[in-house]
Amino acid sequence: MNITNFRDLGGTRTIHGRQVRPYKFIRSGQLVGLDEETKQELVNRYQVTQVVDFRRPFEIQESPDDRIDGVTFTNIDLLEQSGTNSASLDDFASLGSADQVNGHMLNVYHDLVTNPAAQQGYGRFLRIVVGNTQGATLFHCFAGKDRTGFAAALVLWLLEVDDDQVFADYLKTNEERVEANNQLLDLFRAKGFDQDSLDALQIALCVKKEYLAHAQQTMLEAYGDVFTYAQQALGFGSDQVDALRSNLLE
Template structure:
């Protein structure tokens, strides 16, 4: 998709009860900035895009606003609104100097996305928006489409009944989908004569690691026993809404 990095349709992923996610209903990506006319047209005509959900922070949105689309709704949900330094935007990523520190901060970030009340409110509004969207596709994203977007995808897919293995498989697609974009960012960083250790840390920060997602999956399992319980207790998204989500986004194989 050219300038639209880390883009994919979550449609076609099977659930444990032999249904599949509907195609052209739920899309994920990195930021929608400087897209070509062809990319915009494809999102509208081929994927029936009707709504965009932007998980980025105010600073990110102000400095690089999403491209405008005719007749497409836009919703900004800053899931890290109360964190001044969150390691999820590119400016903060560039300031992390070692791979070990990246891993430490990512574990903290993913925990916060799960446990912080502002993050919970953002993901609650995201899920409520999805059950209100009866037709067409919603595209949700952050800067790189990997962490804030990754948690959103995990919650959506797990509530539909997708296995851990397939949720993780979708999550790890980011490393291949962002490969070219990440390499370009590393080249630019090296032009500023950063150390090789710093370059490797930046590359790590721009990638995903299975340990990050498994960490929050384990937290939910240990503390809430199920994603449904977590959604009901922390996102005010109960079984009736989960059932509606399944009705709207699943189909028989």
């Protein structure tokens, strides 16, 4: 399986003792440069029928997902109207300071909760997951860490998975991306970026508990709880939450 930051969220337990079905809800980094064996495994073992790509148009243009027979691909640009929307890796490296990168990442997570395009996008994503009763939905962005990380957390919260498991899954990205991150840092080192820039980039390539906690706090302060947020901001009401649970939980 040559996909970075890939994991099936099956087996995750809710506070009521139910668990997420395997081969239903899968997160990853971008699906670029897949070998034939990986494509076959996605379809035959993981039963992927839907891929949701959260990347921006310039990211997709640079590295379009590999097509897979029998799989529907949907692009949802979550940062379309965001002030933080142009942050490519070069932008992060050129920020050149850890504090600036941290501040930028907190702004991104704030936008993922409050920005209208992100709200429309996550609502659409949830409806795709609910509607895909026949197979698995795989969702990703570039690194599978921020846009994807909040998407995974959002669904797990709606399924009533406790924070310990939600944050553990979120932080697992740092283990899963070590090799890929080192390759990117080598690439930028070879381009001639100085150590401050590489340090800034290193931060941008990792997740921190405080980022997701900031998104959660933003959501709770504005809406009270995840269910009100889903209903009011994402147009995803209690009947749809029930349908989500029916589809994803065993």
